[in-house]
Amino acid sequence: MNPRTKARRRALEVLHQADVAECAIDEALATAGAVPEFAREILRGIGDNRAEIDATIRRFAERWELERMPVVDRNLLRIGIYEILYRADVPIGATINDVVDLAKLLSTPDSGRFVNGMLGRIAREHERA
Numbered sequence: 001m002n003p004r005t006k007a008r009r010r011a012l013e014v015l016h017q018a019d020v021a022e023c024a025i026d027e028a029l030a031t032a033g034a035v036p037e038f039a040r041e042i043l044r045g046i047g048d049n050r051a052e053i054d055a056t057i058r059r060f061a062e063r064w065e066l067e068r069m070p071v072v073d074r075n076l077l078r079i080g081i082y083e084i085l086y087r088a089d090v091p092i093g094a095t096i097n098d099v100v101d102l103a104k105l106l107s108t109p110d111s112g113r114f115v116n117g118m119l120g121r122i123a124r125e126h127e128r129a
Contacts, residue, residue: 004090007038008079012102014043015075020111025050045082053081060118072107073115080119084126092123 001009014035018041020027025047029035031061046053057066057077066074076099079103083095 003099004038004094007036008042008098009102011039011042011046011079012072012075012106014039015046015078016071019075021069041114042079042082042084045086047077049082049086050078053078053085056081056122057118058084060121070107070111073103073111076103076107076111076115077118080115081122084119084123092127096123097118 014028014032017027017032018025021028025043029043030038054066061069069077079129080095080099083090084092087095096116099119100112100116103115105117108114
């Protein structure tokens, strides 16, 4: 697993902890132990832009409410959307591939397809803008 993939997975773990504990990302990060710098950047970026990221999920999620999505899917979408919208230095294809692979590995049987479809539509709109 490459370093960015490991960092995305670690960021997912911290986001999951924050969701389950119903605490701020900073609080979860403070108790998370070792977290690679790239994961910290992702977590800070999501924390700083959470309202816009969640609004993007709501806008593109067909027949899904954000709060009813599996926790892993919701947080993987946050990671992917953050990187697509705010990290021009990270190739969009690499982000989507890693996030989809994590969804397939860590979530439901349909999660990879769901996350891929969402991030693909968001990336296409972002590239047109």
